[in-house]
Amino acid sequence: MKFEIETISYLNEDGEIRDGYQKTISDDLLLQAYKIMLQTKRIDERMVTLQRQSIVTFAMPSRGEEASTVVSAAALKPQDWHFYQYREQGAIFMKGFTIQEYCDHMLLNVDDTAKGRQMSNHFGKKELNAVTVSSTLATQIPQAAGCAYAQKLRGEDAVTMCYFAEGAASEGDFHAGLNMAAVTKAPVIFYCRNNHYAISTPSKDQFAGDGIAPRGIGYGMKTYRIDAMDAFAIYDTVQEAREYCAAGNGPVLIEAMAYRIGPHSTADDPSAYRTDDEVAKWEKLCPIERVKKYLIKNNLWSEEQDLEFYNALIEEIEESIAIAKAKPKPGIDSMFNEVYSDIPWNLQEQYDFLKEFTKEESH
Amino acid sequence: MKFEIETISYLNEDGEIRDGYQKTISDDLLLQAYKIMLQTKRIDERMVTLQRQSIVTFAMPSRGEEASTVVSAAALKPQDWHFYQYREQGAIFMKGFTIQEYCDHMLLNVDDTAKGRQMSNHFGKKELNAVTVSSTLATQIPQAAGCAYAQKLRGEDAVTMCYFAEGAASEGDFHAGLNMAAVTKAPVIFYCRNNHYAISTPSKDQFAGDGIAPRGIGYGMKTYRIDAMDAFAIYDTVQEAREYCAAGNGPVLIEAMAYRIGPHSTADDPSAYRTDDEVAKWEKLCPIERVKKYLIKNNLWSEEQDLEFYNALIEEIEESIAIAKAKPKPGIDSMFNEVYSDIPWNLQEQYDFLKEFTKEESH
Amino acid sequence: MKVMNIIEAVNDALHLEMERNDKVVVFGEDVGGFGGVFRATKGLTDRFGEPRCFNTPIVEQGIIGFAMGLAMNGFKPCPEIQFADYIFPAYDQIVNEVAKSRFRSGNSFTAGMVIRTPYGGGIHGGCYHSQSPEAQFLHTPGIKVVIPSDPYEAKGLLLASLRTDDPILFLEPKRIYRASKCEVPLDDYEIPLGQAQVAREGKDLTLIGWGAQHHQNLEAAKKAEAMGIDVEVLNLRTLNPLDIDTIIASIKKTGKCVVSQEAPKTMGFAAEISALIMEKAFLHLEAPVFRCCGFDTPFANAHEHEYMPDSPRVIKAIKDTYDY
Amino acid sequence: MKVMNIIEAVNDALHLEMERNDKVVVFGEDVGGFGGVFRATKGLTDRFGEPRCFNTPIVEQGIIGFAMGLAMNGFKPCPEIQFADYIFPAYDQIVNEVAKSRFRSGNSFTAGMVIRTPYGGGIHGGCYHSQSPEAQFLHTPGIKVVIPSDPYEAKGLLLASLRTDDPILFLEPKRIYRASKCEVPLDDYEIPLGQAQVAREGKDLTLIGWGAQHHQNLEAAKKAEAMGIDVEVLNLRTLNPLDIDTIIASIKKTGKCVVSQEAPKTMGFAAEISALIMEKAFLHLEAPVFRCCGFDTPFANAHEHEYMPDSPRVIKAIKDTYDY
Numbered sequence A, B: 001m002k003f004e005i006e007t008i009s010y011l012n013e014d015g016e017i018r019d020g021y022q023k024t025i026s027d028d029l030l031l032q033a034y035k036i037m038l039q040t041k042r043i044d045e046r047m048v049t050l051q052r053q054s055i056v057t058f059a060m061p062s063r064g065e066e067a068s069t070v071v072s073a074a075a076l077k078p079q080d081w082h083f084y085q086y087r088e089q090g091a092i093f094m095k096g097f098t099i100q101e102y103c104d105h106m107l108l109n110v111d112d113t114a115k116g117r118q119m120s121n122h123f124g125k126k127e128l129n130a131v132t133v134s135s136t137l138a139t140q141i142p143q144a145a146g147c148a149y150a151q152k153l154r155g156e157d158a159v160t161m162c163y164f165a166e167g168a169a170s171e172g173d174f175h176a177g178l179n180m181a182a183v184t185k186a187p188v189i190f191y192c193r194n195n196h197y198a199i200s201t202p203s204k205d206q207f208a209g210d211g212i213a214p215r216g217i218g219y220g221m222k223t224y225r226i227d228a229m230d231a232f233a234i235y236d237t238v239q240e241a242r243e244y245c246a247a248g249n250g251p252v253l254i255e256a257m258a259y260r261i262g263p264h265s266t267a268d269d270p271s272a273y274r275t276d277d278e279v280a281k282w283e284k285l286c287p288i289e290r291v292k293k294y295l296i297k298n299n300l301w302s303e304e305q306d307l308e309f310y311n312a313l314i315e316e317i318e319e320s321i322a323i324a325k326a327k328p329k330p331g332i333d334s335m336f337n338e339v340y341s342d343i344p345w346n347l348q349e350q351y352d353f354l355k356e357f358t359k360e361e362s363h
Numbered sequence C, D: 001m002k003v004m005n006i007i008e009a010v011n012d013a014l015h016l017e018m019e020r021n022d023k024v025v026v027f028g029e030d031v032g033g034f035g036g037v038f039r040a041t042k043g044l045t046d047r048f049g050e051p052r053c054f055n056t057p058i059v060e061q062g063i064i065g066f067a068m069g070l071a072m073n074g075f076k077p078c079p080e081i082q083f084a085d086y087i088f089p090a091y092d093q094i095v096n097e098v099a100k101s102r103f104r105s106g107n108s109f110t111a112g113m114v115i116r117t118p119y120g121g122g123i124h125g126g127c128y129h130s131q132s133p134e135a136q137f138l139h140t141p142g143i144k145v146v147i148p149s150d151p152y153e154a155k156g157l158l159l160a161s162l163r164t165d166d167p168i169l170f171l172e173p174k175r176i177y178r179a180s181k182c183e184v185p186l187d188d189y190e191i192p193l194g195q196a197q198v199a200r201e202g203k204d205l206t207l208i209g210w211g212a213q214h215h216q217n218l219e220a221a222k223k224a225e226a227m228g229i230d231v232e233v234l235n236l237r238t239l240n241p242l243d244i245d246t247i248i249a250s251i252k253k254t255g256k257c258v259v260s261q262e263a264p265k266t267m268g269f270a271a272e273i274s275a276l277i278m279e280k281a282f283l284h285l286e287a288p289v290f291r292c293c294g295f296d297t298p299f300a301n302a303h304e305h306e307y308m309p310d311s312p313r314v315i316k317a318i319k320d321t322y323d324y
């Protein structure tokens, strides 16, 4: 009545691979993922600053989980769908969401894909099959199962990637989604970012078992646990999972072990519930540094190239922020349309009232 | 990444025990449980007939699961709490609910413990710590965790028994309840009656894994699977689980394997979704017969005693039904009181209206 | 034309639309081969295969979440919730997710679906097989609510619903599932959403209802005629969007109104109708709008007869309002 | 007496009642050592130990179900739902289980508890940190709904709620959690449930509100005075049971009424109040009851200012109703 779920790990903190490991990710893709990880880290930092300056109202940095999000997305195909929790900006960047699109969203301007209707950090884009984030935890899990079932009905070579974290895995919707996917053999990868905290709540208050992975076995589901500070473990596992799903074998659960190095969000102060020492320990395991070391050791990248790339990146980000700042916010019509496929009389009445009232008030 | 959960079984269809098995249930208690099983079976049969005669409106027979419900309850103590799904009349009989109380409930008369407010087959009694059944599936699971946490806070020698079945285990509340109990180390026994069907839905459409038991492991919970047609396996396991819980070790999950031999309820026609052959196979495994054979083989009971007991039982049941039939239904005041701890003005207004209106109409 | 009951009409509409639109997928508890506990989905698995009509595990929040994923990815799910009383585990998925999806995603991900579920009292169902939860969904922008009152409406409204790109809660009056019978065209037809039916014209008082209650209202109107009160009966059919024009036109004619619903009075949809009528026709009102409703209690099994706002209670409401 | 904000007043009440009644247990997401994301439960774990104030897993349906089990077995749970927008996964446990438990068990198993949750817009919360869901609970018999509007009320109503043997939804106006400050007695006191406060007397028009909106109403009433309209302002404090006597007495005096709520207009609690006023004071009404509310849309982040029925909109409603 006991079993072990091993943690898959190939690349260590010094950028060295385990004996006998054969890298499967191409050099090009690895480099691209590395760049997106740097981009994610830099944008996260900037958004935190912009929040302090009241330019954005809210941000959720993903420090520590850049490989987990970016490289998992790198192992997927463009036709695959993504469902996010919220801390997966890295994944949507990898999928093709541009820096400008991200800034427009974060600043909730007229070009925000969500039309300024949600909080910041609720990205998404239809053309990318990247489903818009919703704040309600875990609701995307059964939705991802249904989306994957649609792919199965169509017989497509496509899978659904469902991101969520260990705290959200306590919700009833987690159970609902995993069980329904297992029963319907829907091609979905449930990718659980176990980052040890849910706001202030440590894992020991979240569950009593050995993490999230053993639950997969309970649903009769193929299950992996990976070191999610290790780009190679992530890539190989997600690729394997994708093949397994796409071949019609049903869903997969991956528990991706990392750590939320930053605060939960710009509204959070983690010093109230954990020590700097604990954080420092994880900082040292940085998933981006590992890849950088590997790249340099293997002559795929150099410090000079790195500096050059980083400077250009900073410039692009600042430009995008400036452009985003200059754009107006959406008009008040965006409050009333797209609630339904049409505009019923009560919304029309209310829109007319507000237009008139705003005019009156401005006199 | 594989594991096996064995099915505990001691007593076979011929009333013979497994080599080396040492019975732990006392002869007296075994005989008492046997009688309650017979009582359960007989009352179930009668209620089905009474429903056809429109004397009761609804019943849910427990044929096949008499040992599962009765003997599991026999392994518990009076101070323990029970939460039911609905097919556990055997358990509440064992806990002390009388035949008369049951009939008053089934006929929804003035002496129904639920005051005629619910459907039939929704038994419960405060003085027994036997929580009134609610139709909504699985809601009792997190409630049982909370109830057990209350026992823990008081430091009582008491546990909570939470019955539910394999279909209900798909609900979000299942996940909620088991995880919360595990984290709070609440002394609750989750007793899952896996009877292979949820109305018409066979287990293969309910879950893809190896039943319910493996999920317990996922929550870090002590877990058993038992042959629930076998009184001894049930008794020993529940006793062991009770001790484990009461000692402060946290919750236990037991998957009790049986079969729903009868229809889901008096509103159901199982011939539309399964074969007679399948049912007949399970009939032969009858959990009551096994105990009878054991008792007789071991000179604890005889066919004559059996007949005598059964005739007296029939008589008592018929008398109780007759008495229940003769009692009036609750008054209309019972529609309006006990919605709250007091009666707010709107309910008073509505009660006054109805009294007046009923008077007017009867003229 | 064929005489059908409501179950048959629903079943007919589902067959027709699944034939016409291969994106329609039907699922829910016991909905597959068995055809659902009320047999509304009977024959669909045989005809269209298990991938398009199947049993789900018992998990309403999962059923609706799953439906939303299908809808976002281009399908038209028609999930069944076995009883309306069991829709509440899915309440979050419905009000927070399904209803808001189009809006919050900037029109990117829509969740058009038809959630079918039997509702209402009168079948000895006690607290949990009797509720009429329409009001609990009408405060949430983004979801439309449709309630047929007979087989003709059931088919026509269900077809129209399945062709509307919005989430729709389709409440079926289970008490009259088999009792309500009428001629139903075998062909394709739609009853447009958002249009109330003037089921009976009258000049003295407007009586508003929906679903099973509409039949109590018709009966009451007939009896009221004998007492010299000429009642106009409106059958709403769609609660959101509400056909406010038909309601207000009727009030302007009659000056008096009774709204009748099975659900508890407080915060039932009758409250919204009453408030709207006051806002839009205050000067035409000759008496307060009367709400003839279920009581503000859970649904007590032993007293379901007393609980229901049946035609005698509606008649009393009509008289009291007429005589105001 | 001490000047407190609402958070401090809630925290003070919890300390006081946990000291007085060892059956009170507090729990929820991040509620333990950290003291909750708004810090309302700060210090409770230190003072009373982890068994009586603790973190739960993130599962609202579990939190409320767990609370119900505790309540049935003699405790007085005070669970926190982190944001009112996240109460919906627990909707089934609340409306089907907690609310109906006393009734359906024949008074055997009661579920007295106080569910605390921050609600309302105005903190840049978008669709899911802004909702005002009171109306979604007021149709359900068995659950009382209490909403304080300032620190004095927060403490007095919370203490009264914790001593009432019914399930209570206690909605805290998070926008003014820190902004609303006043003197609060350090001693024990209760504000009785079911009694509205006449926050301002007036003779021309009755203005009804609750929670954060009450402050917009007070401001509007002050401005209306300058325009020569003498507004009576009612602060409901308890939505169920509703203090109908105070409302009707005021309407009989003024003949005019505006009800103002943050939640979407359709099927908000203003509808019920409007319908009740018509039923009970029709002949005193000189104008239709006006509902000044949030719009029938999800809560759009970029336009939360435009969404809110703030004092300028209330003033317009007052003027329009007064001039009717």
Ligand SMILES: Cc1ncc(C[n+]2csc(CCOP(=O)(O)OP(=O)(O)O)c2C)c(N)n1
Binding pocket: A087, A135, A136, A137, A164, A165, A166, A167, A168, A169, A193, A195, A197, A198, A199, A260, A264, D029, D058, D082, D086, D089
């Ligand atoms: C249904 C619901 N309940 C509560 C919240 C509030 N909340 C937002 S994030 C969060 C913690 C989530 O932790 P985890 O899933 O581990 O994700 P992480 O932040 O670590 O990436 C909580 C409780 C919510 N958004 N939705």
Ligand SMILES: Cc1ncc(C[n+]2csc(CCOP(=O)(O)OP(=O)(O)O)c2C)c(N)n1
Binding pocket: B087, B135, B136, B137, B164, B165, B166, B167, B168, B169, B193, B195, B197, B198, B199, B260, B264, C029, C058, C082, C086, C089
């Ligand atoms: C929340 C909820 N959903 C659906 C139902 C309808 N329903 C009643 S019993 C049942 C099947 C339950 O099957 P299982 O849990 O296996 O119990 P069994 O009948 O086999 O004892 C269903 C779907 C319900 N009562 N509650």
Ligand SMILES: [Mg+2]
Binding pocket: A165, A166, A167, A193, A194, A195, A196, A197, A198, A199, A260
């Ligand atoms: Mg986490």
Ligand SMILES: [Mg+2]
Binding pocket: B165, B166, B167, B193, B194, B195, B196, B197, B198, B199, B260
């Ligand atoms: Mg079963």
